[in-house]
Amino acid sequence: MEIELERTFLVKKIPSDMMDCEHVEIRDLYIPRKEGHPILRIRKRGESYEITKKTPVEGRDSSCQYEHTIKLSSEEFEILEKAKGRKIRKLRYFYPSEDHMAEIGIFQDELKGLVLADFEFKTMTEKDNFKMPDFCLADVTQELPFAGGFLAGMKYNELEEDLKKYNYKKIIFDQ
Numbered sequence: 001m002e003i004e005l006e007r008t009f010l011v012k013k014i015p016s017d018m019m020d021c022e023h024v025e026i027r028d029l030y031i032p033r034k035e036g037h038p039i040l041r042i043r044k045r046g047e048s049y050e051i052t053k054k055t056p057v058e059g060r061d062s063s064c065q066y067e068h069t070i071k072l073s074s075e076e077f078e079i080l081e082k083a084k085g086r087k088i089r090k091l092r093y094f095y096p097s098e099d100h101m102a103e104i105g106i107f108q109d110e111l112k113g114l115v116l117a118d119f120e121f122k123t124m125t126e127k128d129n130f131k132m133p134d135f136c137l138a139d140v141t142q143e144l145p146f147a148g149g150f151l152a153g154m155k156y157n158e159l160e161e162d163l164k165k166y167n168y169k170k171i172i173f174d175q
Contacts, residue, residue: 003057004067004120005127008146010168011104011115012137015095018104023093026105030152031085038149042072042080045092049077086153097133106173110155113170114163116146138166 024046030038041052049072054065072080089109095102100119107114117136121127132139140146145162156170 004054004065005122005124006065006118006120007127007130007139007141009117009119009132009136010138010140010146010163010166011117011135011171012169013135014104014106014115014171014173015097015135018093018095021093021095023091026090026092028088028148028152029081029083029085030088030149031083033084033086033153037144037147038086038152041148042077042083042085044077044081047074049074051080086149088148088152097135100130102133106171107151107156111151111159113156113172114151114159115171115173116140137168140166 027044029042031040031042032038039054041054043050043052050069051072052067052069054067056065088107088111090105090107090111093102093104093106095104095117097119100121103118103120105116105118107116117133119130121130143162144150145159151159
């Protein structure tokens with residue numbers, strides 16, 4: 001089990017050179033379906049499959065979590081994917097930004113128009129001192145509506161009130 005240190009930002013514009021970057025389609029299923037913020041995620045990332053349990057480190061905020069991941073076979077994924085849960089699909093671009101790698105998530109289907117950038121860190125000091133890149137609009141790390149488990153199963157219009165407070169403009173991105 002490892003500790004994940006992460007910050008999440010709303011993206012205000014797609015970097016012009018992002019199309020040259022490696023990317024992958026991600027399909028997630030969060031279970032259990034009824035829980036407010038499910039901590040169990042089943043993921044297909046390209047041709048790799050895994051199940052991950054994320055739990056906050058006691059006394060810390062959601063940007064610091066224990067993460068336990070187990071690799072799955074495609075057959076195991078296909079069986080687990082049939083569970084009742086909340087689904088989400090996005091394209092993830094790996095975009096180098098200064099000294100970090102931005103994982104830019106371009107949401108598809110019902111969340112089309114939402115774009116988030118995640119940054120992972122090795123230390124708390126590095127996370128706390130990180131300066132938001134100019135292609136980002138606002139830090140939403142602590143905003144529950146933008147956590148993966150909450151976003152799963154939602155529609156873009158259900159987020160519009162939360163997005164308004166940041167003056168977020170819908171981004172339509174077609175490859």
